[in-house]
Amino acid sequence: MLSLVEENYLKAIYHLSEGGQAQVSTNAIADAIHTKPASVSDMIQKLDRKRVIQYTKYQGVKVTKEGKEAALKVIRKHRLWEVFLVEQLNFNWDEVHDVAEQLEHIKSPLLIERLDAFLGHPKVDPHGDPIPDAQGVINTKPQxxxxxxxxxxxxxxxxxxxxxxxxxxxxxxxxxxxxxxxxxxxxxxxxxxxxxxxxxxxxxxxxxxxxxxxxxxxx
Amino acid sequence: MLSLVEENYLKAIYHLSEGGQAQVSTNAIADAIHTKPASVSDMIQKLDRKRVIQYTKYQGVKVTKEGKEAALKVIRKHRLWEVFLVEQLNFNWDEVHDVAEQLEHIKSPLLIERLDAFLGHPKVDPHGDPIPDAQGVINTKPQxxxxxxxxxxxxxxxxxxxxxxxxxxxxxxxxxxxxxxxxxxxxxxxxxxxxxxxxxxxxxxxxxxxxxxxxxxxx
DNA sequence: ATATATTTTTAGATGATTCTAAATTATATT
DNA sequence: AATATAATTTAGAATCATCTAAAAATATAT
Missing domain, CATH: 2.30.30.90 (Ferrous iron transport protein A (FeoA))
Structure with missing residues (x-):
């Protein structure tokens, strides 16, 4: 089980690695999360122990299979909530990000599946980003x-x-x-x-x- | 600004004091939150410093006016989310509590006002508990x-x-x-x-x- | 190939929240 | 009023996430 903070690190690493492919450096993570490299260094060692990333000293990190699954779950929640905010609660597309950053950490599998159904299983969020399905499958069209x-x-x-x-x-x-x-x-x-x-x-x-x-x- | 943990303490104290009236003991709080009296003792001193409760050593605490306002905001959010879960996402009334415990800490005034409107300004939650309005006014009928x-x-x-x-x-x-x-x-x-x-x-x-x-x- | 610059890690500290164990204060009973 | 019991607080330690400063490793540039 990942903490809220750990989820945020993992999500950032996943995004920086372009879907879990590339190696990500400590400094890049620090920039993305607005923390110091020293804090990142601590955290990536913790995330390595939790097996969601593979860390090699001085070489940066790579997302593991388990890590990718966990990251996609968070991303799925984030994007579904964004759809909810825009389509049901009349938020503008520039108002949803910060709220979705909070909502993405709510832990309830039932909630997210019900929300998905309620929204009619949307394929993209209000910014056009694809929403992973419950199995973590994400279909990206060439753009x-x-x-x-x-x-x-x-x-x-x-x-x-x-x-x-x-x-x-x-x-x-x-x-x-x-x-x-x-x-x-x-x-x-x-x-x-x-x-x-x-x-x-x-x-x-x-x-x-x-x-x-x-x-x-x-x- | 109260942390998530502080909000939970304040909410428990508010409930135990029957709407902020009564004095609440350290042990009663510890029982309600499933923590140890020592932890409560620390926290109530912190909440006193933040002026949401009034603490007298060995005499328990009383919720202040500011504390009541803050507590009612959290309770309002909790109950509105419960209505959403039951009425929109088809949760049963016995499934909503734990999820609402998480959702009640989401910080976004816009979100909660939009949600309230979306739900048609409900007056009670799925358990019959009254929902405070945006001004913190809560109307209890004799029961x-x-x-x-x-x-x-x-x-x-x-x-x-x-x-x-x-x-x-x-x-x-x-x-x-x-x-x-x-x-x-x-x-x-x-x-x-x-x-x-x-x-x-x-x-x-x-x-x-x-x-x-x-x-x-x-x- | 060596010096310099950059990146990364470690060491040590801080604040938040929690705990156990011990000390203190209040209350209840005789 | 003295004592026993219960409630409460303090002291000291642990964990999580963060930071600054210093050390170590890697990368770059002549």
């Missing part, structure tokens, strides 16, 4: 950052890489949302900014930073 | 234990004193539920057991223990 599209290309916004309120509110202002169709009207080589058309009507300028954090599926 | 009713008296079941799964499942078996009409058919002086009629049909025997934990409103 690429908007700024990689060629001039004239058309695509549909499927997800956002950055779920911070600041970024999401910016997208709200632009009129960009999940499911919206976009077309690249102009690309500025110099700073990677673009001019895009949203839903065959609105035309907006977006910076490189914004373009990198919008994930699309090409038509 | 008495079933076993105090006279022979032949009729009443409506309004709440239960004991919310343990064991007791609630027993009530399910008897066919007793909130809102059910009851009539006292027989009273046994010797052991305080009774024979009662539920909803003008079922006739059941109930022990003194059961009768004391069912709260009714007389017609």
């Amino acid at each position: 690429k950052p908007l700024h990689q599209l060629d001039l004239g290309a058309e695509a549909i916004i499927r997800a956002v890489k950055d779920s911070s309120p600041a970024f999401l509110r910016h997208l709200d202002k632009l009129g960009a949302y999940l499911g919206a169709g976009v077309k690249i009207l102009e690309k500025e080589e110099f700073d990677n900014s673009m001019q895009i058309q949203i839903d065959q009507s609105t035309v907006v300028f977006i910076s490189n930073e914004v373009g990198q954090n919008i994930l699309v599926q090409e038509n | 008495k234990p079933l076993h105090q009713l006279d022979l032949g008296a009729e009443a409506i079941i309004r709440a239960v004193k004991d919310s343990s799964p064991a007791f609630l499942r027993h009530l399910d078996k008897l066919g007793a539920y909130l809102g059910a009409g009851v009539k006292i058919l027989e009273k046994e002086e010797f052991d305080n057991s009774m024979q009662i009629q539920i909803d003008q049909s079922t006739v059941v025997f109930i022990s003194n223990e059961v009768g004391q934990n069912i709260l009714v409103q007389e017609n």
